[in-house]
Amino acid sequence: MTRFLIRRLLGAVPLLLGVAILSFIFMQLAPGGPDALFARNARMSQEQLDAIRRNMGLDRPTHEQLFTWLGNLATGDLGISYTQYRPVSAVIWDTVPNTLLLMGTGMLISLVAALTFGILAAQKPYGFFDNVVSFVSYFGLAMPVFWFGLMLQILFAVRLGWLPSAGMYSATGGGIGDLLRHLALPAFTIAIGSIAGWSRYVRSSTIESLGQDYVRTARAKGLAERKMMLGHVLRNALIPFVTVVGIDVPLYLTGAVLTETVFSWPGMGRLFYDALTVRDYPVLMGILMLGAVFIVAGNLIADILYGVFDPRISYG
Amino acid sequence: MVDLIPRPDRYGENGPDLETVNGLIQARIDGAISRRGLIRRAAAIGIAAPVVGVMLHATSDMVRGAASPGRANALRRLAQDGGPASAEAPTAPEGEAQTGGTITAGTNQEPDTLHPYVSQTVTAADVYYGIMDGLMTYDSNQQLIPRLAESFEISDDGLSYTFQLREGVQFHNGDAFSGEDVVAVWEIIMNPDFGAFNQNGWDKIEDITVDGNQLTMTTGEVFAPFMSYCGVERISPRSAIEAGIDPFKQEFGRAPIGTGPFQFVEWQPDQQIVVEKFENYWGEPANLDRIIYRIVPDDNTMLVQLRTGEIQVVASASALTAIRVEEALDIPGLNVLEHATQSWAHIDLKQWDHLRMTKVRQALDFATPTQDIVDRLLEGRALVSVADQAPGTWAYNPNIEPRPYDLEQAKALLAEAGLTPGSDGVYEGRVPTDDPNVGDGEVKPLDIELWFVSGNVESERVCQIVAQSWNSIGVKTTVLNQDISTIWGPEGYQFTERMTGCLYSWFNGNDPTDRFYWHSEEIPDSPTGSGGNLPAYFHEYSFQDKIDELTDAADATPVQEERKAVFDQIQELLHEEVPVIFIYWEKAFPAAIANLGGFWPSPFNYLLWNANEWYLTQ
Numbered sequence: 004m005t006r007f008l009i010r011r012l013l014g015a016v017p018l019l020l021g022v023a024i025l026s027f028i029f030m031q032l033a034p035g036g037p038d039a040l041f042a043r044n045a046r047m048s049q050e051q052l053d054a055i056r057r058n059m060g061l062d063r064p065t066h067e068q069l070f071t072w073l074g075n076l077a078t079g080d081l082g083i084s085y086t087q088y089r090p091v092s093a094v095i096w097d098t099v100p101n102t103l104l105l106m107g108t109g110m111l112i113s114l115v116a117a118l119t120f121g122i123l124a125a126q127k128p129y130g131f132f133d134n135v136v137s138f139v140s141y142f143g144l145a146m147p148v149f150w151f152g153l154m155l156q157i158l159f160a161v162r163l164g165w166l167p168s169a170g171m172y173s174a175t176g177g178g179i180g181d182l183l184r185h186l187a188l189p190a191f192t193i194a195i196g197s198i199a200g201w202s203r204y205v206r207s208s209t210i211e212s213l214g215q216d217y218v219r220t221a222r223a224k225g226l227a228e229r230k231m232m233l234g235h236v237l238r239n240a241l242i243p244f245v246t247v248v249g250i251d252v253p254l255y256l257t258g259a260v261l262t263e264t265v266f267s268w269p270g271m272g273r274l275f276y277d278a279l280t281v282r283d284y285p286v287l288m289g290i291l292m293l294g295a296v297f298i299v300a301g302n303l304i305a306d307i308l309y310g311v312f313d314p315r316i317s318y319g
Numbered sequence: 320m321v322d323l324i325p326r327p328d329r330y331g332e333n334g335p336d337l338e339t340v341n342g343l344i345q346a347r348i349d350g351a352i353s354r355r356g357l358i359r360r361a362a363a364i365g366i367a368a369p370v371v372g373v374m375l376h377a378t379s380d381m382v383r384g385a386a387s388p389g390r391a392n393a394l395r396r397l398a399q400d401g402g403p404a405s406a407e408a409p410t411a412p413e414g415e416a417q418t419g420g421t422i423t424a425g426t427n428q429e430p431d432t433l434h435p436y437v438s439q440t441v442t443a444a445d446v447y448y449g450i451m452d453g454l455m456t457y458d459s460n461q462q463l464i465p466r467l468a469e470s471f472e473i474s475d476d477g478l479s480y481t482f483q484l485r486e487g488v489q490f491h492n493g494d495a496f497s498g499e500d501v502v503a504v505w506e507i508i509m510n511p512d513f514g515a516f517n518q519n520g521w522d523k524i525e526d527i528t529v530d531g532n533q534l535t536m537t538t539g540e541v542f543a544p545f546m547s548y549c550g551v552e553r554i555s556p557r558s559a560i561e562a563g564i565d566p567f568k569q570e571f572g573r574a575p576i577g578t579g580p581f582q583f584v585e586w587q588p589d590q591q592i593v594v595e596k597f598e599n600y601w602g603e604p605a606n607l608d609r610i611i612y613r614i615v616p617d618d619n620t621m622l623v624q625l626r627t628g629e630i631q632v633v634a635s636a637s638a639l640t641a642i643r644v645e646e647a648l649d650i651p652g653l654n655v656l657e658h659a660t661q662s663w664a665h666i667d668l669k670q671w672d673h674l675r676m677t678k679v680r681q682a683l684d685f686a687t688p689t690q691d692i693v694d695r696l697l698e699g700r701a702l703v704s705v706a707d708q709a710p711g712t713w714a715y716n717p718n719i720e721p722r723p724y725d726l727e728q729a730k731a732l733l734a735e736a737g738l739t740p741g742s743d744g745v746y747e748g749r750v751p752t753d754d755p756n757v758g759d760g761e762v763k764p765l766d767i768e769l770w771f772v773s774g775n776v777e778s779e780r781v782c783q784i785v786a787q788s789w790n791s792i793g794v795k796t797t798v799l800n801q802d803i804s805t806i807w808g809p810e811g812y813q814f815t816e817r818m819t820g821c822l823y824s825w826f827n828g829n830d831p832t833d834r835f836y837w838h839s840e841e842i843p844d845s846p847t848g849s850g851g852n853l854p855a856y857f858h859e860y861s862f863q864d865k866i867d868e869l870t871d872a873a874d875a876t877p878v879q880e881e882r883k884a885v886f887d888q889i890q891e892l893l894h895e896e897v898p899v900i901f902i903y904w905e906k907a908f909p910a911a912i913a914n915l916g917g918f919w920p921s922p923f924n925y926l927l928w929n930a931n932e933w934y935l936t937q
Binding site: 164274 | 806
């Protein structure tokens, strides 16, 4: 197991390096640039424009910029943001815990809801409850985040006045209770899409497990229905599900952009979108690298969880 | 010394000497003579014309809209029944004024940095105007009013400016304010390693001397707008500047220190910036205890939060746009105001193929339902524009009538330009080669790409309306969009060899000069070059020599009456030649809770410029 972990972590290094080089190249190939807004300011002189490009390092050849960036990365220096004039690590670090909190809560809600609905629906396929869950699932999948978020705001903040409409804390500050009240709507919004998708997965893999020989055997030897569901059906049904959740982690990161915007949540998705709009290359590179790390970590955790759910899998 | 506070009562036996530069400036500030009177008198006593320009900036007469009754009338005319009220004076709600309280303002965009010498965003200035003072500042009538300087004096040759600095002023970090702080500001702005965003005015200074409370700035040449740049620059404490370039640029920008009525408390990234009342403020301390500036990126969420009261003020960078006003008027307890802006929406018509022909551009102008766009889409909350100077400003030419919406005229002009409808109904004809107004090249269809910056809902709708109209007469028009860093980058529409239009807005500055939009020297020399004259990138305008001559003349003429005559001609030429299709002047719609008093937004300053005068009523 330890050897497996070390091998995987070492394998991740060239992968991350590849991601770094490729994202740098794609970013340079994309039209436009961080100096576009300056160049099209009618009052900007050519001298001032040149000075701005020099300060950003844009006057040097692309490969030189890349090597400088990689060299700095090796020493842990992600550079200075073009627009915020402070270290990229500080800019990103301000948002990472907030995004992880929102993502984590959203995933937790999705997991609990998807498992509950999926298993219950699988009990009687095409029964009344199953049909209701299916209908709600498709509704959840089809709903645009910005519209659903706005509807939640109008219902819970404007009409009922139960919850704050947006932000992470009240303007005048607040403790953990205040945070949870602000977290409720965005976490539910970010969860709704995957509740829909995931509960369909749980439902179908549960139905599949229920048809297996070992279930019939378990039933035949008189195992309690509940014990059988948790110990045999669910455990087997979870293996493909873990893969799906692992793959969805990056989707959560990208899906966070809209949710974070609608709910003024100070997260990484919004930072990425804002940095993309003004082509703040250092910030974009930093976030892309961190995103790659998250994906590698997500897959690694999924691999480890296979072993937990299925003792037949070994990490030789 | 010229006193910045008007005192009309000082004119008697011992009134100011109307034979000197400063005496005339004082008399004008006090309202004892008119602008015209000042110019006449200055000429009579032999003051050189460039120095008169300097004087008119010092009296705030040179800047747009100042002391113009036409402007106030225009604003009043704009106010509609049942619509937003005109922001002519500070709000004065009924009820007893309270001391203390907190106000939460909202913005769509987080400031890049709160550094006054580095920031490029209006939303940053909205905050640091409450934290930092200048020597002077513009009020919402666009008059210079005193801040760290109590009075000033300009030398007769127009080269040096002496300021009498206020005594006993303290920075938020405890430092005492002195002329040395101003010297340090000049040095850091001019330091090339620092990378200031703007060096305008400061680059004209040759020397600054400090003698007690007198500060003298000496310039190398007469530079008329000097006061409107250096006079209103925010002043940082010398100790912060001397901490080093990187700390000053990075840390100061995240936690600025000034002499303003509010001091910086905290900045929670992507969430909010908090400022609180500074007890040792040199003037009357603020009424409010705290102002919170919340970042709310989504427009719909902003309206929801205005409704729930979580946001209480939006103005300046975050003022509502025309298409949001109807919803905002519906919010109980919200006071929606309006004021004119210096921002004009227009469609660039790139000089390429048929678009080089004046008649084709005129035809497109006839086929653009400008009045309909203003009346229906924007619900009358904008002004139809005919050229590049705003109604209500002194440089505006009121004698130009917009072209009516007339599709028959449009078709007739296209026919005159040698274009005929092809088999698919799309006009086609020979494109010009040497002479822009003669079609003698190959036959091409009139096929135009109409671009807008993605995410701008208003632009998108305007483009759709225009495209529908142009298509209806047989001008093939396709609406396209790109994000802001792409559309203004080297791969943008301006640098493609096609017929293109693009809808966007230019913002006019304090001075009506419009050289950077039209002059041949402002044509970018490459797709990464600077310059605002984008439509002429491939081919100069057929009237390029004439517009060059006029815009040069406007910049070289200091006396306003003569300058206005030049601007009148420029506007006539622009209307005749249609280098771009002028559509509308935008208006801005600030809003605040109805019990906020002292709130006085305008296009001439920033959100917190007078926040020490804000108060809540019961």
